[in-house]
Amino acid sequence: MIRTFISHKIAAAALLLLFASSGAAAKDFDDSMIAHIDYPDWFKETFYDLDDDIAEAGEEGKKGLMILFTTEGCSYCARFIDVSLGNPELASRVQQDFVAIGMEIFDDKMMTSPEGEAMPIKAFAKSRGAEFAPTLLFFDTDGQRVLRLPGYQTPERFGVVLDYVSGGHYNKVSLRDYYNSLVAAAKQEVKLIDDPMFVSPPFDLSTSNGKPTMVLLEKNDCVDCNAFHKDVLTLDNVRQSLGKFNVMRLDIDDKTTEITLPDGSKTTPAAFYAESAMSRVPALMFYDESGRKALETDALVLESRMMNLINYTLDKAHEKEWTYQRYARSRAIERSLKQQEASAQ
16 A cells, blocks of 8 residues: 555655656557547546535545546546556545546536636636646645646556645645655665767757757656666657757756756756756656747656657647647547558558
8 A cells, every 4th residue: 555655654665666667657558559538437427617526525525626637549548547546545545535527628518617717628728737638637625726747647656646635745845845755765776877869068958950959857766767768768760750859868966067048048957957847757848949848748758659749849839839639639630540541441
């Protein structure tokens, strides 16, 4: 049972399992599959009046409301529902502490926000930063959003998230610092992996040599970082596509190496990470040739999502104000049509 990691002394083996979880997830997960989304039958049937849903949580003595944003076809969404929400203990904990509902991020259905504003679900999703599917939003019983968490969460990591929210730790510490305390408790000798495609310091985001830039944020003693190298950065199609980028790897513990930001100001990798919205590593940031940030994520990234992130940047989808998920969905539809055409021949 993985609970209240901060308040209890947990065996080192259990903590190490947590930080190895993303790497293990890659072994039996094909993130290119197109999946149908079915929410757990214990999710609330809602009229999408979130004020009422939050009030119900308070009346039942729960901690608040959990919203799971998904989109049809999303393999990461299906994986989270099947594996993490399919874990009996985690499902029980969610039901005990939260009213849980699901939302399709492209849904035109009307809803009411916690502030009482009527809008389409897709507008609400965009306004709350649900750019990646899945994305979790947690609200307390006062209707205040206490956490937004994009990306697939393994059962081990989702257990920590539930500890963080249910325990009210968001009132005292960021999720990033909460994770860091676990990392310190489970520290192991894992070293950063070098790669010949990484540019050498000093780092400069204000000039691109006509190429977009990918920034990879990592650190020593990061099992997930090494798994990302092994499972994603070694793939031929990924490496070939990243040949079109400046690839900059930053050690988030580095307080001395100079980075020039797109606006010409100076910082260090440690400060750059601290000022970001990232809560964990490895994390990825993509910039276009002009130094404008295209997108960023610290969610689990495997082959298919990595290629979508790369192509989203190369296709300049951010200039069209497309969300990542809209772009990924359009690519999935194209892929499905090609498969149908091939099978019909």
